[in-house]
Amino acid sequence: MCGRATIITPQEQLEKRFNAVFKNNVQLPENVNISAGEQLPVITSEAPGEIQLFTYGFTPHWAHKQTYMLNARSEGSNNIENEMDYKGTLGIFNKPMFRHAIKSQRCLILVDAFIEGPKQEKLNKPFLVYPNRDRGPFAIAGIHDSWQHPLTGEIHHTVAMVTTTANRLINRIGHHRSPVILSKEDEQRWIQPDLSITEISKLMKPFDSKGFNAYPISQKIKKPDANGLELLKPTGEKLFKDYDRCLYERLKYAEDHSFTIREERLVEGDQFILF
Template sequence: MCGRASVITPQALLERRFDSAFAKAGLLKENINTSVGEEIPVITMQDPKQIQLFTWGFTPHWAHKQTYLINARAEGGRNEENDRNYKGTMGIFNKPMFRHAIRSQRCIILVDAIIEGPKQQKLNKPYVIYPNRDRGPFAIAGIYDTWRHPLSGELHHTVAMITTAGNRITSAIGHHRAPLILKKSDEKKWLDPSLDVKEISSMMKPFNDNGFNAYPISSSIKQPSANGLELLKPIGDKLVKDYDRGFYDRYKYMSDLPSTIKEERLVEGDQFVLF
C-alpha cells in the first residue's frame, strides 16, 4: 500500500492549497498513473514553503544501490496482524533503513487520489481512493533521503509513504494496509522539526475514512506506461453510497484558476448528449 497515485490538480491550485511554491512555473505535469521510480510532488521539513519533485522509491543515503522502497511501515516489524487499534510502539524508529529519516527527514506527499487493490489480486482488481465533496488534493505523510550514485555522482532525491493498518475503506477493498493520510490541521505539524518520538508516533494512526470513498476501475492501470483520465472511469459502484460527484466526473472539468470558465476534457469512450 499504496500501489499507484494520481496527481491531477494544476500547479497554481496546488500551490494555493498547500501555501507553497514550485521553484519555477511549468514544473508539474499531470500524471494519472504515478508509479515507482517516477516523480511526485513533496514538501519537506527543510523547505516547508517549496514544492519539489522527488522520485517515488526511497533509497537511504548510505545504500550501495537504489532500493526503490515505496512504503515504510509505521509499526516496523510489529503489528503483524495489522490491527487498526494497535497501541504498541512504532518500530519504524528502530529500522536501520528509516530510523534517521523518520526523525529528521519527514515530508508530505501531495496527491489527488491513490490506487490500490485487494491483497492477493492487487492491481488486477484496482480501486481509486479519493476525498469526496470536491475537497481536492490531500497530503500523505512521508520520509525522504538523498542518494548519490557511486559511479556517476548524480543525486537522487527519493521518498516513501508511511503506511499504517487499514481502515474501513481499505478493508472493504480487501487490503490490510493504508497510507498515512494526514488531516489538514496536521500537515504543518508533521513537518515540525521539534517533534519528539512520542509526538510523531501519536500521528501514525489509520487515517479517518470519513469523507473518503472508492470505486473500482479498469486493470489497465497496472501497466506503468498507461496514462490518461480514462484510466479513472468507474466500472462499478462506489463503496459508500453518496450524492457527490465521482472522482472521474470531477476531473473531466479542469481549470488553472477557479474564476476561469472550465472546459470539459475529451476522454476516449465518453458519449455526448445534446439537450
C-alpha cells in the first residue's frame, strides 16, 4: 500500500514536464508528506491539458459517506498471496468500488517520490522511493471520481493510486504492493478515454526498478501533519548503490547556494560532487 507521496517540483516546471497548465489561479502547495485528505496534482482523461488538484482518498459518486480509499488493487480480490509474477485476471474491472472509474475515469497522479515501508513495520521504518539520474517528477496511474456531500452539497474530486505487485526494489524494502508508475511513453495512453480493457490491463504492471532507487528516512514522516524538506534526509544507505544524488541532495542543492552545498558535501566525504 502506498499511503504517502511527495510533490515539491515548482509549478512552472511541472507544467513544462507534463505539457499541461494549472488553470483558474490554482496554486500548488509544496508537500513532502501528502497523506489522506490532502491535495495531489492530477491530469484527467477529460482534461488532458490541465493540471488539477484532487483529494487523495477515493470516494465513488454513489457512496453515502466519504471513504478515502488510497489504493485500488489492479488484481481486485484476486492474487491474495501477492505473487510477484502473477499473470491472472485483473479483478479491478469487476470491483464495485472501482469498475466504473478504471474504465472511464483514469488520471495521472504527479509526484516527485512516494514513501513506503515494510509490510510489518510500515511507516515505522519508512523508505523514500524516487527516480534516479535527476529525472524529476513522474506519473502514477490513478482513478478518480466526484462525490457530493449529502448534507452540504459540496463536490469533492477524489483520487486513488492504482497498485500492482512488487518489483525488485519494492520487494527489497519488504513490501508486497507497488503503485503503477507509468513510463513517459505510456502516460498519454493511460488517459486516452477510448482505451480497451485489454490495453488498460497491459499498462497495470510493476515499474522498471532500474530507473528508481530508495533510502530510509526518519519515522517522523508517519505523522500526517509532519512536513519539511528535512523529513527526506537519508538515515541510511540507498538500497542499490549508484553515483547519483539522492532526492534530498537534489532539492537541497536547488534550494541553497551551490558553494554552500559543495562545502557541506565535501565535509561529509562525498567526492562525486567534483565530477
